[in-house]
Each structure stands twice: as C-alpha cells, then as structure tokens.
Amino acid sequence: MANDLPTTQWVLTLSCIDGPGIVHAISGAIVAAGGNIAESQQFASHDTGRFFMRLQVEAVAQPDTFEGRFEQALAPVTERYHMTWRLDTVGRPVRTLILASTATHCVNDLLYRRRGGQLPIEVPLILSNHETVRDIAEFYDVPFEHRAIAGADDKAAFEARVLAAVDELDIELVVLARYMQILSPGLCEALAGKAINIHHSFLPGFKGANPYKQAHQRGVKLIGATAHFVTTDLDEGPIIEQDTIRVDHSYSVRELTQLGQDVEARVLRHAVRSFAENRVLADGDRTIIF
Amino acid sequence: MANDLPTTQWVLTLSCIDGPGIVHAISGAIVAAGGNIAESQQFASHDTGRFFMRLQVEAVAQPDTFEGRFEQALAPVTERYHMTWRLDTVGRPVRTLILASTATHCVNDLLYRRRGGQLPIEVPLILSNHETVRDIAEFYDVPFEHRAIAGADDKAAFEARVLAAVDELDIELVVLARYMQILSPGLCEALAGKAINIHHSFLPGFKGANPYKQAHQRGVKLIGATAHFVTTDLDEGPIIEQDTIRVDHSYSVRELTQLGQDVEARVLRHAVRSFAENRVLADGDRTIIF
Amino acid sequence: MANDLPTTQWVLTLSCIDGPGIVHAISGAIVAAGGNIAESQQFASHDTGRFFMRLQVEAVAQPDTFEGRFEQALAPVTERYHMTWRLDTVGRPVRTLILASTATHCVNDLLYRRRGGQLPIEVPLILSNHETVRDIAEFYDVPFEHRAIAGADDKAAFEARVLAAVDELDIELVVLARYMQILSPGLCEALAGKAINIHHSFLPGFKGANPYKQAHQRGVKLIGATAHFVTTDLDEGPIIEQDTIRVDHSYSVRELTQLGQDVEARVLRHAVRSFAENRVLADGDRTIIF
Amino acid sequence: MANDLPTTQWVLTLSCIDGPGIVHAISGAIVAAGGNIAESQQFASHDTGRFFMRLQVEAVAQPDTFEGRFEQALAPVTERYHMTWRLDTVGRPVRTLILASTATHCVNDLLYRRRGGQLPIEVPLILSNHETVRDIAEFYDVPFEHRAIAGADDKAAFEARVLAAVDELDIELVVLARYMQILSPGLCEALAGKAINIHHSFLPGFKGANPYKQAHQRGVKLIGATAHFVTTDLDEGPIIEQDTIRVDHSYSVRELTQLGQDVEARVLRHAVRSFAENRVLADGDRTIIF
Structure with missing residues (x-):
C-alpha cells in the first residue's frame, strides 16, 4: 500500500455463470472500497460454464469500514451476475x-x-x-x-x-x-x-x-x-x-x-x-x- | 575375483517351497562350480509359503564350463527342494x-x-x-x-x-x-x-x-x-x-x-x-x- | 462467449510496480476491446515490489481487430503503470x-x-x-x-x-x-x-x-x-x-x-x-x- | 518352520572383504545353529571391495541356545573372513x-x-x-x-x-x-x-x-x-x-x-x-x- 497505515488482509471467493466483464466489475468494487488485490486466481469451467475466483485483498486496517464499503460496492455486481460470494479475513481460524x-x-x-x-x-x-x-x-x-x-x-x-x-x-x-x-x-x-x-x-x-x-x-x-x-x-x-x-x-x-x-x-x-x-x-x- | 582372468556375470533366479537350508545348498552349488555371489536378494512369502531368490554370480569367463558345472552341482539341490530355476547371463538382450x-x-x-x-x-x-x-x-x-x-x-x-x-x-x-x-x-x-x-x-x-x-x-x-x-x-x-x-x-x-x-x-x-x-x-x- | 462466432484465444502477460487498480484497469481494457477473460493468474512479489499477471482472453476471431483495439485500450494503462507486457495467441509455436x-x-x-x-x-x-x-x-x-x-x-x-x-x-x-x-x-x-x-x-x-x-x-x-x-x-x-x-x-x-x-x-x-x-x-x- | 514351537526372529548384519564362499559359510553356520533364513540382502561394493549382508533368521524360541550355538558355529567363519558382525533380535527397541x-x-x-x-x-x-x-x-x-x-x-x-x-x-x-x-x-x-x-x-x-x-x-x-x-x-x-x-x-x-x-x-x-x-x-x- 502507498501509505504506512496498518493493513488487513481479506480473502474473497466467488462463483457465477461465466460471461464478459466479471473481473472488471469485481476489481472495480474492490478499488471503490479502497482495497488492493494482492493475489488472485480464477478459473472458467468448461464443464459447468461457471466462473470461479479467489482474491486476497489488502485494505487499510479499518475492517468494518472496508467490509461495509465493499459490500455496498459489490451489491450491483453480485446482483447482475447472480454471484455466490464470501468475504473473510486471511488467517482467521x-x-x-x-x-x-x-x-x-x-x-x-x-x-x-x-x-x-x-x-x-x-x-x-x-x-x-x-x-x-x-x-x-x-x-x-x-x-x-x-x-x-x-x-x-x-x-x-x-x-x-x-x-x-x-x-x-x-x-x-x-x-x-x-x-x-x-x-x-x-x-x-x-x-x-x-x-x-x-x-x-x-x-x-x-x-x-x-x-x-x-x-x-x-x-x-x-x-x-x-x-x-x-x-x-x-x-x-x-x-x-x-x-x-x-x-x-x-x-x-x-x-x-x-x-x-x-x-x-x-x-x-x-x-x-x-x-x-x-x-x-x-x-x-x-x-x-x- | 582373486585372479585377473576375464569374468562373466550370471543371474540365477529360483523359487521353491520355503524351508531351512536352501541358501546354504544354493551357495554351496555356486562355490562348487567356481562362482562368486556378487549380488543377492531373497524373499519368503508368508502368503504362499514360497521362497524366492535372485543372485548375480561372477565366474571366470568360460561360460559353458560354469554353466555345465553349476547345473551338475545344482541338480541334487533342485531335486531336493522341487525348485523352479533359471540361469541367464547378465545383460543379455x-x-x-x-x-x-x-x-x-x-x-x-x-x-x-x-x-x-x-x-x-x-x-x-x-x-x-x-x-x-x-x-x-x-x-x-x-x-x-x-x-x-x-x-x-x-x-x-x-x-x-x-x-x-x-x-x-x-x-x-x-x-x-x-x-x-x-x-x-x-x-x-x-x-x-x-x-x-x-x-x-x-x-x-x-x-x-x-x-x-x-x-x-x-x-x-x-x-x-x-x-x-x-x-x-x-x-x-x-x-x-x-x-x-x-x-x-x-x-x-x-x-x-x-x-x-x-x-x-x-x-x-x-x-x-x-x-x-x-x-x-x-x-x-x-x-x-x- | 454469448454468440456462436468462432473465437481466438489470446495470452497476455504483464508486469509492473505493484499498486492499486491494476487489475481493474487491465480488465477494463479487455472489456473495451471485446475480450473475455478465460483464465487468469497474478502474483505480487514482496521481494521486488512488482506485480505479475498472465491472462488468457477469448475474443471473436478477428485477430487484427482485437489486437488493434486492445492495444489502443491498453495504451493509457501501460503508460500509467509503466507496464511491460506481451500479447500472443494461445498455442502459437x-x-x-x-x-x-x-x-x-x-x-x-x-x-x-x-x-x-x-x-x-x-x-x-x-x-x-x-x-x-x-x-x-x-x-x-x-x-x-x-x-x-x-x-x-x-x-x-x-x-x-x-x-x-x-x-x-x-x-x-x-x-x-x-x-x-x-x-x-x-x-x-x-x-x-x-x-x-x-x-x-x-x-x-x-x-x-x-x-x-x-x-x-x-x-x-x-x-x-x-x-x-x-x-x-x-x-x-x-x-x-x-x-x-x-x-x-x-x-x-x-x-x-x-x-x-x-x-x-x-x-x-x-x-x-x-x-x-x-x-x-x-x-x-x-x-x-x- | 517345520514344527509348531514358538520362534524368535533374529537379525544378523555383517561385512568383510569380498571373496568367494562367504554366503555359503554364513548360511552353513545358520543351518548348524538350527536357524532358517527368512529374509536376506547382500551387496558387494565395487568402491571399497567390501561385502555387506543383512539376514533375518528364524529359530525356535530358545534365544540363548540359538545365540550361543550360532556364535560357536560362526566363529571360524568370522575369523577366516575377518568379519565385522552383529546379531540382534528383530523388533528390539x-x-x-x-x-x-x-x-x-x-x-x-x-x-x-x-x-x-x-x-x-x-x-x-x-x-x-x-x-x-x-x-x-x-x-x-x-x-x-x-x-x-x-x-x-x-x-x-x-x-x-x-x-x-x-x-x-x-x-x-x-x-x-x-x-x-x-x-x-x-x-x-x-x-x-x-x-x-x-x-x-x-x-x-x-x-x-x-x-x-x-x-x-x-x-x-x-x-x-x-x-x-x-x-x-x-x-x-x-x-x-x-x-x-x-x-x-x-x-x-x-x-x-x-x-x-x-x-x-x-x-x-x-x-x-x-x-x-x-x-x-x-x-x-x-x-x-x-
């Protein structure tokens, strides 16, 4: 991160029917919520036509704020793509x-x-x-x-x-x-x-x-x-x-x-x-x- | 080998019903035929009660002589133990x-x-x-x-x-x-x-x-x-x-x-x-x- | 792809100094050029502070068109992030x-x-x-x-x-x-x-x-x-x-x-x-x- | 074993300068002491000219007797071949x-x-x-x-x-x-x-x-x-x-x-x-x- 504030690591997993623009929409929501993608993997399944993604996101350590902002930014995306998703903190037992x-x-x-x-x-x-x-x-x-x-x-x-x-x-x-x-x-x-x-x-x-x-x-x-x-x-x-x-x-x-x-x-x-x-x-x- | 005569490598495989004295009998036949055991592995199968052995034997390079002598020395052993065996030269295609x-x-x-x-x-x-x-x-x-x-x-x-x-x-x-x-x-x-x-x-x-x-x-x-x-x-x-x-x-x-x-x-x-x-x-x- | 036109598979690799918004910018250029991300991996190196990404992109099979459009859409992004990148077709010997x-x-x-x-x-x-x-x-x-x-x-x-x-x-x-x-x-x-x-x-x-x-x-x-x-x-x-x-x-x-x-x-x-x-x-x- | 008396498992390891007749001599001592070879591996090292062997031997469960008899039978062998050896019971911690x-x-x-x-x-x-x-x-x-x-x-x-x-x-x-x-x-x-x-x-x-x-x-x-x-x-x-x-x-x-x-x-x-x-x-x- 550009600044030296303490950060929290988040892990986001999601899946939906594959189609264009998903990554752009997701990454847009992350940027809007003030997060930075530290790691990302995705896979489009030819068998089921579904798209899968896991991201680790770094955000300044105000968890509630990021979570709240992110949910707000993500809402239109998840709705548009009928997305199943889950946000968690990295390392939580x-x-x-x-x-x-x-x-x-x-x-x-x-x-x-x-x-x-x-x-x-x-x-x-x-x-x-x-x-x-x-x-x-x-x-x-x-x-x-x-x-x-x-x-x-x-x-x-x-x-x-x-x-x-x-x-x-x-x-x-x-x-x-x-x-x-x-x-x-x-x-x-x-x-x-x-x-x-x-x-x-x-x-x-x-x-x-x-x-x-x-x-x-x-x-x-x-x-x-x-x-x-x-x-x-x-x-x-x-x-x-x-x-x-x-x-x-x-x-x-x-x-x-x-x-x-x-x-x-x-x-x-x-x-x-x-x-x-x-x-x-x-x-x-x-x-x-x- | 003690002397510097060219040698041949033989491989002997055998199996028979397990019992005492097999290795001693086999190694006796090898010694009698003028061979030296270079490598040996054996296994007694608890499942079938059979004994298995593979030996590599070094002998002065007069193949016919060793083979002949060995068969002669081995005959009473194979008979006694109802042994299945096979003698081959190492590396033969x-x-x-x-x-x-x-x-x-x-x-x-x-x-x-x-x-x-x-x-x-x-x-x-x-x-x-x-x-x-x-x-x-x-x-x-x-x-x-x-x-x-x-x-x-x-x-x-x-x-x-x-x-x-x-x-x-x-x-x-x-x-x-x-x-x-x-x-x-x-x-x-x-x-x-x-x-x-x-x-x-x-x-x-x-x-x-x-x-x-x-x-x-x-x-x-x-x-x-x-x-x-x-x-x-x-x-x-x-x-x-x-x-x-x-x-x-x-x-x-x-x-x-x-x-x-x-x-x-x-x-x-x-x-x-x-x-x-x-x-x-x-x-x-x-x-x-x- | 939504339509049934024949498609071409592209592979895009890139690296730049890590920072927020990269994935969003890249995926925006891909969307703008009419591509769909089929596969993607990225990694942020803590050792060098650099960001690395590999994407496979599917686009309707008018290669020149996609390549041209994509370069155009990508230009401001690569400039902004001082990005090293390379676009290739999947499977090209x-x-x-x-x-x-x-x-x-x-x-x-x-x-x-x-x-x-x-x-x-x-x-x-x-x-x-x-x-x-x-x-x-x-x-x-x-x-x-x-x-x-x-x-x-x-x-x-x-x-x-x-x-x-x-x-x-x-x-x-x-x-x-x-x-x-x-x-x-x-x-x-x-x-x-x-x-x-x-x-x-x-x-x-x-x-x-x-x-x-x-x-x-x-x-x-x-x-x-x-x-x-x-x-x-x-x-x-x-x-x-x-x-x-x-x-x-x-x-x-x-x-x-x-x-x-x-x-x-x-x-x-x-x-x-x-x-x-x-x-x-x-x-x-x-x-x-x- | 031929009879149904309880048996003990012994493990014998040995090494000496390689030469003809070693296996025959060892197996002879085992037979003389009333043991049966259950498992055996040997290796002749071309690097050092030494011979190595590990045997598992089954004997009727009168440990002292077998050990004593075996040592007695083995003595001329170990002397002749300047052998290093060790006899142990299988599974002893x-x-x-x-x-x-x-x-x-x-x-x-x-x-x-x-x-x-x-x-x-x-x-x-x-x-x-x-x-x-x-x-x-x-x-x-x-x-x-x-x-x-x-x-x-x-x-x-x-x-x-x-x-x-x-x-x-x-x-x-x-x-x-x-x-x-x-x-x-x-x-x-x-x-x-x-x-x-x-x-x-x-x-x-x-x-x-x-x-x-x-x-x-x-x-x-x-x-x-x-x-x-x-x-x-x-x-x-x-x-x-x-x-x-x-x-x-x-x-x-x-x-x-x-x-x-x-x-x-x-x-x-x-x-x-x-x-x-x-x-x-x-x-x-x-x-x-x-």
Whole structure:
C-alpha cells in the first residue's frame, strides 16, 4: 500500500455463470472500497460454464469500514451476475468439529499443527465413539466427548449430537478423522459442502473390508489416500486432495497400514488447510482448488 | 575375483517351497562350480509359503564350463527342494515382440532406450493393427508388420500371427504397448507370465470408455499407470510397476491424456527393464520384484 | 462467449510496480476491446515490489481487430503503470533454436513431443558441435547443422553462428539441450531471458567433473535436474523447473547417469513447455511460473 | 518352520572383504545353529571391495541356545573372513538419546510413532538446551532434561552430559532432532556411526544463515531434507535418507519453512527406523541401506 497505515488482509471467493466483464466489475468494487488485490486466481469451467475466483485483498486496517464499503460496492455486481460470494479475513481460524474413532494418527497430526500455528483452525470439540484419542485431545487442550455407538439408536443419538454441536458451536467444518461410521443420508445432506472425509485409495481400487490386506495380496506398488467432501455416495464425493507412497512386495499388511496412515494424515492435513484458507470451491462433482 | 582372468556375470533366479537350508545348498552349488555371489536378494512369502531368490554370480569367463558345472552341482539341490530355476547371463538382450495400435508414446520410449543401450531387449518384430508406428520402427531399424483388424476373423488371424511369431522368433517377452485390443483367453494363457500390458490407473478407478474424461469430470488430483502381466482377468493381472503424477482442476482432458501417456511410457519402460533383467518373479497373484 | 462466432484465444502477460487498480484497469481494457477473460493468474512479489499477471482472453476471431483495439485500450494503462507486457495467441509455436552436443536424450524428447503436438514449439534449426543427434533431427524433419569446436576460434565462430541464426530465423527461445560448452559472457547477455539450460542437481551439490561419480561415492538417495535461464553466473540463473528421482546404493555410476538423463529430459521438456506457453516471468533472480 | 514351537526372529548384519564362499559359510553356520533364513540382502561394493549382508533368521524360541550355538558355529567363519558382525533380535527397541533445541516437529514425530509401536526405539532421555519440547516429552512419558547453553563452558558441560548419558543409559543411537549446536570434533568421534542428524537440503545448496530465505530468493521449485551420520565434516557425513517436496513462487519464507519441517520430520523418522531395524551399514563415505 502507498501509505504506512496498518493493513488487513481479506480473502474473497466467488462463483457465477461465466460471461464478459466479471473481473472488471469485481476489481472495480474492490478499488471503490479502497482495497488492493494482492493475489488472485480464477478459473472458467468448461464443464459447468461457471466462473470461479479467489482474491486476497489488502485494505487499510479499518475492517468494518472496508467490509461495509465493499459490500455496498459489490451489491450491483453480485446482483447482475447472480454471484455466490464470501468475504473473510486471511488467517482467521475456521471453527472445526473433529469426529474420531479408534485411530489417532489424523487427530494427532491436525492438533499438533494447529498448536504450532501451521493450520488456521480452532477445534471447540472432538466427538468420538471411542476413548482412544482422549489423551491427545487433553494434551492439546481440546474438549473431548465420548459417545459409544453400540447400535442404531446410539448412532442416531451420535448424529443428533453432531448436528447440535454444529449449531451451538458455530461449526464451519466437520472433519471425519478416520471416523469409521457411515453417515446417514440426512447428516450427509445437512453437512453438504462442509464435511471432509479421508479414505485410503489404491490402484486398482479394492472394495470391502481390510483394503490393506487386499492391497498386499495383489502386490500393489503404490498406496494412497483421498480427502473428499462427504456426500451420500459413500467415498465418492468431490475430491480435494490425493497422494500416494511407494511400497514393494516385502511390506507386511501391518507395514502397509502404517505407511497408509502416514499418507492419510498428510492428505487430510493438506485438504483441511486448503478448506480453512478458502481455497476449495465446488464445481458440480469436482472441486476447484486455488 | 582373486585372479585377473576375464569374468562373466550370471543371474540365477529360483523359487521353491520355503524351508531351512536352501541358501546354504544354493551357495554351496555356486562355490562348487567356481562362482562368486556378487549380488543377492531373497524373499519368503508368508502368503504362499514360497521362497524366492535372485543372485548375480561372477565366474571366470568360460561360460559353458560354469554353466555345465553349476547345473551338475545344482541338480541334487533342485531335486531336493522341487525348485523352479533359471540361469541367464547378465545383460543379455531379451527377445521382445511389441504389439502396437495407434499410440506411439510407449513404442518410441522403448525403442529409443533400446538403441541407447539402456534397455536390455532386442525387438525382432513390431506387430500392429495400425500404421502409426511404422516410421518410428523404421527409424530404429525394427521390423514392422501391419495387419488391420476389421472384424473377428482379422482378430483371430492377428492372434495366430502373434503365436507364430513368438514361436519362430524365440520371443521371451510380449509387450502390449498400448495395443488396444482385448486378448482372447487362449492367447492370454499361451502368453502367461511373459506378456506385459500397460494401462492407465486412477484413484478412484473408472470403468468404461474414456477414463481421462471421467478423471477430469471427477476432478482427480493424481493420474497414474499400472504395468501388469496379462491374464484372462482384464487389467487385473499381477502388478509389476505403478506410478502417478500430480494434476489439478485446470488440466483439460487433452492435457490429462498427454501427461497420462508420459506416465504410461515411464511405467512400462520400468516394468520391461525389470523383466529383462530377470527381476520379476510370480508369487500367485502378486509379483516379487528384486 | 454469448454468440456462436468462432473465437481466438489470446495470452497476455504483464508486469509492473505493484499498486492499486491494476487489475481493474487491465480488465477494463479487455472489456473495451471485446475480450473475455478465460483464465487468469497474478502474483505480487514482496521481494521486488512488482506485480505479475498472465491472462488468457477469448475474443471473436478477428485477430487484427482485437489486437488493434486492445492495444489502443491498453495504451493509457501501460503508460500509467509503466507496464511491460506481451500479447500472443494461445498455442502459437515458439520459434526455438536447439544447441546440442553428444547427448541425444533431451533433443529426442523435445522433438518427439513437438511432432505429437504436445509442445508448442517449432524448431527451424539444431546447431551442434557433434554429429550424434543428426539422424534424430533428420527423422523429425528438423534442419541440423554441425560445427566442430576444436579450439577458441571455433567456439567464437559457433557463437557467432548462434547469434546469426537467432537473428535470421526469428528465434524466440534457445534451448541448451545438454550443450556442454560454457557460453561466453557476451552470448549470455545477448540471449538474456530467452535461453534455457538443463543441468543435473544433487543434494548436496557436487562441483567439478563427473558429478554422477561423486554422487555415487557419497551414496546420495536422490538425483535431480534443474532447468534455468542462462546467465553469466554459470548454472546459477533463475530456476524454471526442478525434479528428483529416488536411487539407492546399488546403482552404478552408469545407471545413475541414465536415470539422471530421464530426469533431465523431463525437467527440460516441462520448462520449455512453460516458456512456450508464456507462463514464465522473470522477477529479479527468480521466476514466477503461472 | 517345520514344527509348531514358538520362534524368535533374529537379525544378523555383517561385512568383510569380498571373496568367494562367504554366503555359503554364513548360511552353513545358520543351518548348524538350527536357524532358517527368512529374509536376506547382500551387496558387494565395487568402491571399497567390501561385502555387506543383512539376514533375518528364524529359530525356535530358545534365544540363548540359538545365540550361543550360532556364535560357536560362526566363529571360524568370522575369523577366516575377518568379519565385522552383529546379531540382534528383530523388533528390539533401540536405546535412543534425543538431542533437541527449540524446534518440536522432529521430536513430536518420533515420540508419536514410538508410542504407536511404529518405531522400534525406546527413549530414556531427551536432552535440550531449550524448554520447548518439555511438555511433549512429558505427554509421551519420556524423561526430559534442560541445560541452557549460554557460552563455551555450557556447551562443554552439555557435551559431557551427552557422553555420560550415552554411557549410563546404554545408548545405542543419538538423534539430533534439530539440535542446532555444532558438535565438537571430540563428541563427533565419540559418537561415530551412532549419531544421526537431519538438515534441510536444496537444489542448489545454500550456505550460511536462513537457507529457506535464500531458497525463496532464488525461487527453488523443490525443498528437501537429508538425514546423515554425524562426522566432524559438518553436514557432510554418510547420507542415510533424503526426500524433497514441490513448492512454487507463491510460498512465503514461513510456508517454505513449515513444509521443510514436514520433510525433515519424515526423512528423520525414516532414517531412525532404518537404523533401529539394523538396515544401515557404513561403506566408507556412503551407507548401504538394506
């Protein structure tokens, strides 16, 4: 900025049907509100005909003023283009509910990085149907709540608690950190676009129980993981992040599982960071990651 | 070696039911035949209870003598352990038949590296149902034969030609370098353990036509390829090599396809090299790669 | 585009000192000239205080008209911001001079992909101080010129020929495809920003002759390659692309060299593609790759 | 094993000057002692003329008996070949002293995986010149000792404490988990072959302070890390493990540093696991990793 006043960083994401003049209109509103574009990415999807944009905007640090002015300047633009948009401050911790089960690797990875300031999330609650992650949660000063799931009633109660927590705690993101229960269609819909799951992935894919055992039996040379949005179509929601790691015939099922957990933790962390930084936009069955 | 006589390098691969004393017996036969173990890898498969070994052996360069002596010394061992084994000279070019269709990337990659001495294969024939790779074959001085496949009869004739070529040309390895026809069960069986195919792989897997288009539509973040032995179970034979490459939402179907071809060529080359160096051993539905 | 007239794709790259209103001004000129932004990336460098942008613009296919209108609309903007800019058509083959020596792997890789339409370059000439790549050049119908370099005079003559060729053939990019001669400071300066070199890279770096031998002796677990702009500071110009590949103690110097060549070819290809697609912008000692 | 008695897994590593008959002699001693080779890798170094081997041996679970018998059977072999060897039980936790400073990422990674049984080490002590890792140590029930280093005397005292701890606690491995002090030559020598350091690596290498800042300024596309044995030649000891991660121009110095820490933790963990599983053998300035 030309002057030396303290500045605030804003992140603006938007999407609308593609057409001429969008960038000009948006940038005009930003200029009118006294902002300066520090970073920008856009993408026009040939599949859906939609236009997507993410901007980081610097403005003199009078947040309310900029936000107000910007909304005023943007109003005719969003109306004209039937635009979906969202303005946020850069680095604001996203309120995140973690669902866990017995496995600790994803929870540990997320909480360790959150504590170190490497992941812009805050975690007002971990809900789990097992006790295994309790001590990690306590070490990282995160509230932990255990609810056993022994049958269908328990599961319904657990899901009701999830929804209540989302509401009471202003949750913006639900992370299924190896939460091994299948969500009901109702919960999937209620959390549409804000629940991220992590699951193992293999080339080729293996269906059914114990995929690492199947991977071992087929002698795969790569194991991987996929982080995706939760939808009612199990493990088939829009993909946010994927990665693989090299293995060979000498790896036991146990070693494959451990390496797989390393990849899972890494992929989930990456996806959560992208979401928390407002980098993930939905484009039908796919995601745009800026 | 202690003396300065010229030496020959041998590669010995073997497998048998696991049990005590195998390595001692094998190494005894090598010592008795005057060889020295330069390199060795072994693996005991818990899945099948079988033992696998690959050795590189150095012997004074009187090949016939060593081979003869070694076979004699090994006879009681192989008999005792019901051993499957194979003795070859290191670096001997493996006689390879390439089956091609319209795509050139795999053929070009294999022939370029063969010419540079980077791939121990010789290619007495390329058979293709299209003309596209003819000029590449000619540039690299490899015989090329075109046989169109317009119907079931053509296909049967093509396959008969494959079998005849395998026989007449002492073919040890058949490489399906993007040969887009499904092999008949009979041909699969006739080529069992010596035909390698390459196909695209994705997380998750996509069935049906135009997988790169499906990959684009689902917004995958990785595309990959798998080289595997041909079996009657289409694209599901024992895996030899796999790799992936990172992509994002901005890649068009055409760009995904091109990058996919880069990975396919790399993975196939790697698999062919492993096979030609006697590093691939079958262990039921999986491979041991030494 | 709203109408169904055939369109042309343009790529606009620009840089200037960062400040408010740039995107708005640029997008205004595009709108005024009747273009639609299909893709856009920008970056504000904190290191140099400069702003960089790359846009792909779609306009009704009357190229001269759009280009003329756009230049007119842009003139006040470029003047106001002291902007460096360049407008090109998407996919136009970049006129590329290749300098070669004995190694064939990079030349082969570039020419194979150019022929397949995977690399938007045209190659009016390969200049080499050895004959090794002649047959590859001929196969791919690329003019080849051999000039031996036996001493300082030959080298000066070779470099004079390079400069003459750049001038006569309207060369936009010079690729040193394992051209093993050190360029004179004068030639480096004459080719500033348009000559790309590829060299091997290791962790840690090795100075002096036969780096693969040194890499072997130190037991590195990764070998790599770096593509960079040529500057007078040998092998230290702005980096365009890098990659590594995994190796282990069992690799001979010869095997390391071959794998190194695979990485070199891949990294150089990637860098050339980025350059030819107008994705590489210089920011002092670094590059912005869009 | 033929019978159903409980078995113990042994790991044998050895090296000697290469020559004929070694494998036969070793395998003979194993057979004589009643063991069965479950896994084996060997390597003959052309650089040093030495032979290296690692075997996993299964024997009926009377450890003392097998160990005693094996030593007896092996004695003439080790004498004949002037062999260096070591027999250990598979999975035995290696007694590890961790040296730390302010950074927590490596310590956290090692202790988390140790607790989950994924890393066969036990950590009787963490010594640090800062307090930062104390709470992590306490959470994982590992003794922590803080000793500030304000000057040369403190440093000498710290190093004396390291040597005393190594002695008192039967330490087999010292891990410098981002311990930012340069070890004295005396300590390097005292810990030769059993101290592992982790440091960042780049292509090209950067000397001096704040390497991530230099990496940013030069616009590197990869950042990496190297785990190596500590020698008096700073950061130049035999390499055990290396890895890299992809970055681009948009990463700030802070983001590069965080990603660099992820790679450091992963590479160090891998190196520690290899060491603890008796997979690392020294071959002059390089390592053999089985």
